[in-house]
Amino acid sequence: MIVRILASFLAGTGFAVVFSVPARIIPWASSIAALSWFVYELSSLSLGLALSVFLSSLVVGISARVTAKIKNWPLQPLIVVGIVPLVPGASAFYAMQNFMFENLFGAFEFSYMTFFSASGIVIGLVASTSIYTLLERAIWNK
Amino acid sequence: MRTEDILFMMILFGRGIASSGGSATDVERYIEEIGRKNGFKTEVASTPTVIHISIVEADGRSWSRIERIKVERPNFYKIMGYRRLMKDYMHDENSGEDTIELLKELEKGREHYSVFLRSLFAALAAFAFSIVFGGSLVEASLSMSITLPVFFSLVQLPSNRMLIDFLAGFTITILAVSAGHLFDLNSSNIIVGSIMPFVPGILITNSVLELANRNLVSGSSKLTEALLILASLVFGASSAYFVVGGAL
Numbered sequence A: 001m002i003v004r005i006l007a008s009f010l011a012g013t014g015f016a017v018v019f020s021v022p023a024r025i026i027p028w029a030s031s032i033a034a035l036s037w038f039v040y041e042l043s044s045l046s047l048g049l050a051l052s053v054f055l056s057s058l059v060v061g062i063s064a065r066v067t068a069k070i071k072n073w074p075l076q077p078l079i080v081v082g083i084v085p086l087v088p089g090a091s092a093f094y095a096m097q098n099f100m101f102e103n104l105f106g107a108f109e110f111s112y113m114t115f116f117s118a119s120g121i122v123i124g125l126v127a128s129t130s131i132y133t134l135l136e137r138a139i140w141n142k
Numbered sequence B: 001m002r003t004e005d006i007l008f009m010m011i012l013f014g015r016g017i018a019s020s021g022g023s024a025t026d027v028e029r030y031i032e033e034i035g036r037k038n039g040f041k042t043e044v045a046s047t048p049t050v051i052h053i054s055i056v057e058a059d060g061r062s063w064s065r066i067e068r069i070k071v072e073r074p075n076f077y078k079i080m081g082y083r084r085l086m087k088d089y090m091h092d093e094n095s096g097e098d099t100i101e102l103l104k105e106l107e108k109g110r111e112h113y114s115v116f117l118r119s120l121f122a123a124l125a126a127f128a129f130s131i132v133f134g135g136s137l138v139e140a141s142l143s144m145s146i147t148l149p150v151f152f153s154l155v156q157l158p159s160n161r162m163l164i165d166f167l168a169g170f171t172i173t174i175l176a177v178s179a180g181h182l183f184d185l186n187s188s189n190i191i192v193g194s195i196m197p198f199v200p201g202i203l204i205t206n207s208v209l210e211l212a213n214r215n216l217v218s219g220s221s222k223l224t225e226a227l228l229i230l231a232s233l234v235f236g237a238s239s240a241y242f243v244v245g246g247a248l
Helices: A002-018 A026-043 A049-071 A075-082 A089-100 A104-139 B003-019 B024-037 B076-090 B096-108 B115-132 B137-154 B161-183 B187-198 B201-212 B216-247
Strands: B041-046 B050-056 B062-068
Touching (some): A002 A026, A002 B187, A026 A075, A049 A075, A075 B076, A089 A104, A089 B187, A089 B216, A104 B201, B003 B024, B003 B041, B003 B050, B003 B096, B024 B041, B024 B050, B024 B076, B076 B096, B115 B137, B115 B187, B137 B161, B137 B187, B161 B187, B161 B216
Antiparallel strands (some): B041 B050, B050 B062
């Protein structure tokens, strides 16, 4: 598990440079990517795919917002790099490949994974906005 | 500032953010903020290929402009530059005229990282994804070695995205299957790592996010684009399977 968490840190770093994220933001954004995979691995031990992705993107959303607030950085690069390990790129590729080879059961399975991962990420990020606003009111604006 | 200059500034902001991979929601928010600052009622609709702005002055006269957008790859360095310029303009640290000049400079600006450095880090991402998806160290290293030259050569091709992704899928699969056959490795673990820098995963997530924000036109067109890119990658990979399947 530790190797995969380190690998997600590297994946985040790789994509951050591909997306031209400024160097000072990259270590923080990559750490959020590693954190998201850590939460995903832990939660997938007992929860399903969609719920695990939801929880990890919730953590990405909140940690990215806290980092952006403290460092006065924009939110978008932190979130985009943070969700890199969760993004259903591989399952989308396999889904399309199965459609191509007319393996419809496989195609449906991977399409299901892609749709629920993408939805889990989006719902998690949207929920993190509301939770962060509540936290901000409770902690910083007291 | 004249109304047409304000409209020009809106276009520069909108075009810059959209072509750097910013969301339609951000484009619309920035343009509306400029309109509000200057006392205009602003209506804006942003899609990944077109921005339509309409502003109404206090006396009822209206101005409208449509701008075609050429979407490039995500560039957060530029997006941060637009954010900084917007902040300075809103806090009156830069005048409207200065902001327009700075926007023009930012639009012409060079890439923040060189093509080789981006290719090197895309290869690093391929290595990491191969490990995350259960590949061995050797498979991940092969994945990295394949991605570096493929990414480096393909990002410089002045061609459309579909052809580039078809070529990426084709080349990666040919090389990965050959390497897998040569070293007796699982070629799927090599392919899945190498293909990740080309898969439009972020585009898929952004499209769902925009659909959730009720940006239906932008969300659905981004989703269509992502599916076409995926289809090109897979067509390339499938063609390569047929080629190497017969040869090996």
